[in-house]
Amino acid sequence: MYTYRIGEAARATGLSAHTIRFYESRGLLEPAARSESGYRRYDDADLRRLRLVRTARTLGIPLGEVQELLIGLHGSTCGAYAEKVGALVDRQRGEVDQRIAELQGIRADLDALAAEAAAAAGSSQLVADCPCCLLMDDVGGGPGRCSPVASSVGKRFTQDILEVLQCEVGARPDAPTPDDLARDLRTATIAGGRLVLSFRRSAVDAVRQFAAAECVCCAGIGWEVSETGDAVVLAVSGTPAQLEIIATAWPRPEVAL
Numbered sequence: 001m002y003t004y005r006i007g008e009a010a011r012a013t014g015l016s017a018h019t020i021r022f023y024e025s026r027g028l029l030e031p032a033a034r035s036e037s038g039y040r041r042y043d044d045a046d047l048r049r050l051r052l053v054r055t056a057r058t059l060g061i062p063l064g065e066v067q068e069l070l071i072g073l074h075g076s077t078c079g080a081y082a083e084k085v086g087a088l089v090d091r092q093r094g095e096v097d098q099r100i101a102e103l104q105g106i107r108a109d110l111d112a113l114a115a116e117a118a119a120a121a122g123s124s125q126l127v128a129d130c131p132c133c134l135l136m137d138d139v140g141g142g143p144g145r146c147s148p149v150a151s152s153v154g155k156r157f158t159q160d161i162l163e164v165l166q167c168e169v170g171a172r173p174d175a176p177t178p179d180d181l182a183r184d185l186r187t188a189t190i191a192g193g194r195l196v197l198s199f200r201r202s203a204v205d206a207v208r209q210f211a212a213a214e215c216v217c218c219a220g221i222g223w224e225v226s227e228t229g230d231a232v233v234l235a236v237s238g239t240p241a242q243l244e245i246i247a248t249a250w251p252r253p254e255v256a257l
Contacts, residue, residue, distance in 0.1 A: 003033065003041035013050040020050065028053050028067055045074060061092055120215045126208070175213035176206040178249040186231065188247055195236040195243040204232040221246075 010017045020042075023029050029049055032040035042050075049070060056066045069084055076084075117134055127133055184203035189196050199207055204227060211223040211234060222237035236246055 001043060003043050004047070006032075006040045006042070009042040009047060009050065012047055013054060015050060015054055023050065023053055026063060026067070028063070028070060049073065059092060060096070061088060065091075176210045178210075181206060181210060190240075190243050190247060193237060193240075193243075195238075195247055197234040197236070198231045199234065201227070201230045201232055207232050207234055210234075 004012065006017045006020060009015075009020060013020075015023075020029070024032060029046060032042055032046070035041050052070070052073075053066055056069070057063070065088055069088060073081065113134065120134065181199060181203060184200040184206070186198045186200065187196075188198075204225075208225050211225045214221070214223045221242060222235075224235045224237075226233050226235070236243060238246070
């Protein structure tokens with residue numbers, strides 16, 4: 001009967017010589033016979049066991065379970081062996097299904113994070129002023145993401161209005177709402193495809209925080225903050241319908257639109 005040196009066994013099974021020695025040390029392979037010169041020699045039965053171990057490990061089956069499968073292998077009937085393989089496969093499929101579910105959850109989180117990153121990509125808001133920066137701020141709804149909460153402004157918007165906006169203005173935790181900013185609002189005008197809101201200069205921090213939160217929340221709507229003289233200006237860009245709705249978020253009758 002022909003026997004193989006370890007290099008030949010490695011080429012025949014697709015395993016490295018180091019891996020074959022490791023499997024032998026773990027009892028997955030009977031101790032190799034030795035030639036007169038002391039070299040390991042492997043027969044066809046050894047190669048079949050090695051291929052079994054290689055395939056099982058490729059499928060993610062733990063070494064301990066592979067070792068159980070090998071017990072009494074060549075003295076077993078094909079039927080008995082098939083039953084053992086079937087039971088092992090059923091357990092492994094359960095493990096794989098659990099990992100798939102976990103990975104799908106991670107993928108959903110990544111998709112949501114990617115959408116928020118895209119929405120905030122054009123923001124000029126300083127990270128130092130942002131109340132809910134991606135991955136950094138634990139504000140609920142997942143790690144480092146803002147989560148909508150009820151607000152008095154949100155309650156004033158009906159479902160059809162929210163569908164036009166594609167977001168809920170002022171619904172971010174730990175950030176100012178339009179109600180909070182209303183007392184500092186001086187003027188609000190819609191011109192040139194933008195809603196321009198002018199606030200007292202003293203409200204600059206609150207306006208920046210509000211704009212930063214909305215940049216994360218409302219994809220497709222632009223929120224830019226600038227300072228001019230004694231005022232801080234929030235310029236909102238969006239569709240005409242969106243701007244008309246956003247303008248109503250500040251309950252201030254004397255504002256001229």
